[in-house]
Amino acid sequence: MTETKEEKTEKAAAVQEPEQKAETITEKLRHKKRIRRMKHAIVGFVVLLCVLPTVLSIVALAQIRRLDRQLTLSRQVIEDLYGRVGEARRLAEESMAQTENVEITPNAAQPQDARDTSVVEKDPYEDMVKICLTFDDGPSRYTDTILDILASYDVKATFFVNGHPGYEDQYRRIVAEGHTLGMHSYSHEYSSVYADLDGFADDLFQIQTYLKEVTGEDSIFYRFPGGSSNTVHKVDMQSCIRYLDAKGITYFDWNVSGGDALGYTRSVNAIVDSVISQINALDTDTIVILLHDAPGKETTVEALPILIEKLQAMEGSVLVPIDEDTKPVQHVLPEED
Numbered sequence: 416m417t418e419t420k421e422e423k424t425e426k427a428a429a430v431q432e433p434e435q436k437a438e439t440i441t442e443k444l445r446h447k448k449r450i451r452r453m454k455h456a457i458v459g460f461v462v463l464l465c466v467l468p469t470v471l472s473i474v475a476l477a478q479i480r481r482l483d484r485q486l487t488l489s490r491q492v493i494e495d496l497y498g499r500v501g502e503a504r505r506l507a508e509e510s511m512a513q514t515e516n517v518e519i520t521p522n523a524a525q526p527q528d529a530r531d532t533s534v535v536e537k538d539p540y541e542d543m544v545k546i547c548l549t550f551d552d553g554p555s556r557y558t559d560t561i562l563d564i565l566a567s568y569d570v571k572a573t574f575f576v577n578g579h580p581g582y583e584d585q586y587r588r589i590v591a592e593g594h595t596l597g598m599h600s601y602s603h604e605y606s607s608v609y610a611d612l613d614g615f616a617d618d619l620f621q622i623q624t625y626l627k628e629v630t631g632e633d634s635i636f637y638r639f640p641g642g643s644s645n646t647v648h649k650v651d652m653q654s655c656i657r658y659l660d661a662k663g664i665t666y667f668d669w670n671v672s673g674g675d676a677l678g679y680t681r682s683v684n685a686i687v688d689s690v691i692s693q694i695n696a697l698d699t700d701t702i703v704i705l706l707h708d709a710p711g712k713e714t715t716v717e718a719l720p721i722l723i724e725k726l727q728a729m730e731g732s733v734l735v736p737i738d739e740d741t742k743p744v745q746h747v748l749p750e751e752d
């Protein structure tokens with residue numbers, strides 16, 4: 416039995432047919448899947464198209480509400496500021512009106528004072544006896560109390576100070592409260608200050624730079640330890656006087672003493688009485704009173720208020736700090752060249 420060619424072809428076709436069918440089914444399935452996927456994509460896209468604007472609208476609405484709130488707040492702040500500006504302007508106009516009224520009033524005290532200071536006399540106390548309270552050897556633990564007492568009487572004084580590290584606040588207070596800061600050597604050691612001119616110059620440089628560093632001030636007044644008439648100097652006092660003069664420094668001694676530098680503690684009454692009787696015995700327009708701001712000089716501090724009240728009660732006199740216009744009171748005068 417031999418198969419014909421046709422039979423063979425049919426047979427082969429019969430074998431091939433199921434395979435083709437299977438392929439077609441797979442192809443169809445794939446196609447369906449693709450369509451489904453596309454459907455999903457389209458649906459997703461449509462959903463997105465619908466949802467996105469909604470979400471964006473919600474976000475935009477929230478933003479609008481926030482901005483609206485901010486705008487309301489800003490408007491309130493601006494209104495508040497307008498209110499304040501208006502109030503400030505009203506106050507300024509009121510005070511200007513008051514000032515104008517004061518200026519127009521002929522007997523107003525303030526403008527009169529202002530006029531007085533604008534035409535400042537060179538020396539407002541020209542015809543008065545000037546009394547200068549001077550305190551040597553400080554600062555000490557009494558300096559603050561002395562400054563408080565002076566402030567309570569509105570009196571300015573002069574402090575001839577030494578180098579006392581640790582009292583920086585007191586040096587500064589002296590300057591800040593309008594008192595005169597004078598030098599009284601750095602060490603107050605006679606043996607070094609008066610050994611020779613180099614010793615004197617070195618010590619002067621030391622107190623000058625120290626005071627400049629602590630207070631920022633250049634002191635131009637000096638009081639020799641023990642006074643210019645001291646009897647302990649080895650150096651020629653005239654050479655020291657010339658040295659000070661070359662530096663533009665004026666030295667001051669005193670013509671009235673509180674006597675509080677003695678070895679014993681002087682009573683309050685003794686200090687006050689002694690000062691007043693010395694002043695009464697003097698015939699001068701410049702009185703320089705020597706007092707001490709030093710450990711153990713408690714009675715000086717206690718005597719100070721009584722003394723100030725007695726001095727302020729003296730007619731034709733005024734309590735002033737030493738300044739460039741003060742006539743120097745000197746025990747040893749500079750020798751003429």
Ligand code: ZN
Pocket residue numbers: 551552599603640641
């Ligand atoms: Zn002294």
